[in-house]
Amino acid sequence: MKTKKKWDTRKTDYLERMSGAEPYINNGKVVAAEDTINVLEAVIRLFDRVNIEGNNQKQANFLAEALIKCDTQRIHDLYMVQSAVPLPVHLDMFEVGIAKKLDFAYGGPMGGRVAEAIKNGKLELGAIHTYLELFARYFIDLTPRVSLICAYEGDADGNLYTGFNTEDTPAIVEATKFSQGIVIAQVNKLVDKVTRVDIPGEWVDMVIESPKPFFLEPLFTRDPANITDTQVLMAMMAIKGIYGEYGVKRLNHGIGFNTAAIELILPTYGEELGLKGKICTEFALNPHPTMIPAIESGWVESIHSFGGELGMQKYCEARGDVFFLGPDGTMRSNRAFSQTAGHYACDMFIGGTLQIDKYGNSSTATATRVAGFGGAPNMGCDAKGRRHPSDAWLKCGAEFTSQSEYLGPMPRGKRLVVQMLESFGEKMVPGFVDELDAWQLAKNANLALPPVMIYADDLTHILTEEGIAFMHKCRNLEERMAAIRGVAGFTEVGLAAKSTETKALRDKGIIKTPEDLGIDRQRANRSLLAAKSVRELVDWSDGLYDPPARFRNW
């Protein structure tokens, strides 16, 4: 005899939770800021999977601060599924027991506390993901029951304007709402009519005007004043030896001074090499202020952004031919789409790292910090699902010597994945190592895997101040290791290089030094930078770029 099974328990549960919040909801979906803790206590249950929106840029910090003030008798052992935990409050949550488990992508400045919390049993770590990977799991096995999100504007019907900093919001809300979950938004401003509907009101249960605007970190702002002559040399090698060589048009740049230097010599050195229009025309990229001179000089046709960068909003809005603007005239970023673009539609990822081991595995993990890599691994890998060709992709694939070992004569392209690393980093710490610190971290924090940002089999080029190693041109691991030694300078790894071996690799075009590339080292200095200070970036932008206070040196 078949028992009658209920198929709407999620819905029933949702209605039951919402009824607890009902007394605090007025005028449509509005909740007063002082009732925030009451509604959180009403709708969140023990062991719930909860998302607090936040990534390396914007943060729903008001709601996070409210959640930690909730009664720990009523709410504890939550399972946090969220992009990032970069604020102290995110970790305090585990200290006081409100939260127990965590699946995330980026720890940033709290990386050390994550490791500590794991060690003393306060935090049970699921896994470290990439952004896209975590979003994917929101729709499979990590669907949030309650999501606490943030927006610039909200109205009484729940419509939200997330604008320039839309970022993760659509992915979170869609996963939560379409599984009958609860979505609570903190907004900077309650308005009668939102500037643009980025999230439809139907998908939002409560709107709270926060006393202060949500927190925004200008993570992608690099002050040109801090770029070194060595970084300029490496940028010259990148442009001449890789961008120009492969004709890379569609790409992503990582965060850091290495790529900032490249961006700033496009209008000078790049122009001189006659590469304008032939490289760097389309990007999946945050609105880097250091891109302004290249954009103003007409290098760039299109940029789609993961998030917004503090101070760049007006500039982006005034450059509608380049950035993605809504019908209302303001930009919309979208991390899920931009990550997808970075994974499938870009021919190259280039960025810095902290360590590369002798096999070519690269990681920014250190022994005591569980920081995660955000989106870098999705861009810094060969997109195995890619089927459309492009010149750069095909050329790299054709050079990929060991590909035929798997495919026979079948042609296939390959993404260029470039890591830039000076042989010695800050405080003379070697960049090339025998074993990545990630192994020690895995031990310290009980991780199943050493966190690797880019695996050796995806890495095609290593660029140091010594030269470029073309990893994919190597026949086997042995040759790849020799190529790494050849560009690893005076590190222990580099000192093991044999000069005859390195010479042979140079002859084969597997290693190229600045001289091999015809680059005059005398010219490798800051005078090549199109802008040498934040002030000059402002001038390039016609005053449209409004840098955060901490970057103003005038």
Added chain:
Amino acid sequence: MSSKWENIQKRSFLESEARTRALGLVDPGTFTELAGPRHRISSPHLPLLGEAVEFDDGIVTGVGLIGKKPVFVASQEGRFIGGAVGEVHGAKLANIVRMARKAYDEMLASNPDLPEEKRPAVIISFDTGGVRLHEANAGLLAHAEVMDQFQDCKGKVPIIALIGSRVGCFGGMGFVAAASDVIIMSQFGRLGLTGPEVIEEEMGKDEFDASDRALVYRTTGGRHKYIMGDCNVLVADSIAAFRGALQEVLGKLYAEIAEMSCIGSLEKIQYQLKLVDLCVETAPKDAKDVWKSAGNENPDDLTDMPLDEFLTTVKRLTDRY
């Protein structure tokens, strides 16, 4: 990039190292470095502490010409221990000033009618946080010696301070700069006594947030110092611009130059005291409040407007009081 004199002129003053500044400020081909790296006079104290030395101890000293005028140049290198003044560094600075004054005495003794345009001057390009803590006693003593030399120059040799390098001019060297006759700055130059980081460390982030660079610059930067009257001439950020301002100042008679100094007469001290009164009266919370007191209706606009516009728009305390 070639270090030819013509190329140097276009360069950013902020970006230029000490030797480039020294070379570019004087007429082409006229600079001779004294006690330079070839003489290898380096700090005797740093090796004891396991620190690296430099053969010029972070300061370039020498002589050159601007027009017919012999100029005695000191140019500090902020990239070596923040341009801090140690024993050798300080001795080089004190002695270049002494040489200028001795040259003046000898020249005037042999030719009392020497025209002003041929009389020596001192120019100091500051890039320093003040005393070098590794050799603090010697460094502090050097500050006193330099001030002494400045006094001996009074009535004889004008001393021009140039501030527009990365480190700015802080600590004891802030006093030294204030004791010069004329201060030329760019908007990127910073002048003060206690550096921003030290204020934050001593008084807390609420008192002064050193990571808020906008705050740091509007409290110590060239624009603010120009409004206050501490800086006499505000120029664009190129070696040519600094050189142009130098030429103009050095074209004046000594008496006119000395008149530009912030100190040196009862009248000037009374003016300084008037500013103290103003400060007590208005209790400014921010540099912008002071700018308002100087008669600038919209102080917010002053930070971002282009330099040319700033110079034609701005009202200075010196205009008002």
